[in-house]
């Protein structure tokens with residue numbers, strides 16, 4: 001499944017630095033020049049979850065396996081990207097493939113780090129990117145309108161689609177993103193095939209200087225005010241510090257370093273958790289002596305579908321699921337104690353799995 005969040009922003013704002021901090025696999029080149037990144041780098045990222053650690057502490061398994069999401073480091077976009085500036089079309093295509101967007105915005109001053117857009121200005125930086133994405137979407141919407149218009153004369157379905165497309169067009173022309181249009185699920189099917197860039201959920205990273213990493217600064221404040229209306233989240237962090245933390249191999253070194261900066265955990269953990277929620281994902285656990293493991297599913301998934309992420313046979317041969325709520329598991333301390341206390345439920349095919357459920361599937365093949 002591995003849903004993807006793509007890191008987007010102007011050139012040289014700290015995207016690759018962030019990617020290197022989150023990604024435990026491939027390292028992207030991060031340097032002080034524009035278009036340092038051309039091909040997107042993809043990395044698998046463990047989703048930090050305190051509940052997994054807690055379950056592991058109770059069960060003492062041989063292995064602990066977190067769940068993962070994919071993060072993609074995309075090349076910097078520039079003004080005019082929707083018209084092909086700076087290899088714009090190619091980079092925009094990379095964004096089309098992701099499920100959610102992490103928009104990195106420069107909120108630090110540093111004369112040595114090149115910048116083409118004049119004085120630091122997070123709000124106008126955000127607008128430059130938004131505008132390019134909106135223009136690209138407008139292009140897609142208009143193209144589909146042309147095709148739909150003919151059929152709309154005699155086909156009711158095409159007529160309804162055309163109405164949705166017209167609303168999208170008007171919205172984009174006002175400089176707004178599709179995600180704020182509030183389309184009903186059945187209306188969204190009219191544009192589903194377009195994979196519109198501004199329909200994807202977004203969160204912002206305010207990449208601040210070191211002294212502001214806990215509190216934010218005037219730049220991150222203006223950014224927060226500007227996105228408040230969208231209801232989007234702004235995560236304040238210093239991408240360079242995060243990258244330095246993740247480069248350290250020894251846990252003791254990490255702890256010392258974070259202590260020095262007054263950090264309880266890397267700010268990245270917050271970012272990854274937020275991205276995970278933005279992707280509408282949730283977690284259930286399996287807990288046995290061999291392995292305590294977190295599994296990713298979508299919200300609203302039923303038990304057999306949830307079982308399928310372990311193995312497709314689990315879904316095909318699904319009989320029932322034994323379920324213990326996370327809080328119960330922690331309160332009673334073990335599966336058998338939960339069973340004795342009557343806190344282990346037997347659920348069938350229609351059960352909708354809840355975030356944090358500890359599951360055991362019974363199946364036959």
Ligand SMILES: Nc1ncnc2c1ncn2[C@@H]1O[C@H](COP(=O)(O)OP(=O)(O)OP(=O)(O)O)[C@@H](O)[C@H]1O
Nearest residue numbers: 011012013014015016017030031034035036037076
């Ligand atoms: N918070 C920060 N404070 C100071 N310098 C930073 C900060 N974050 C990143 N940098 C520096 O900014 C420069 C650009 O970073 P990076 O290569 O990550 O940018 P990018 O957005 O990936 O650029 P491109 O679009 O060219 O790929 C690097 O030299 C990096 O060390």
Ligand SMILES: [Mg+2]
Nearest residue numbers: 015016036037
């Ligand atoms: Mg880069």
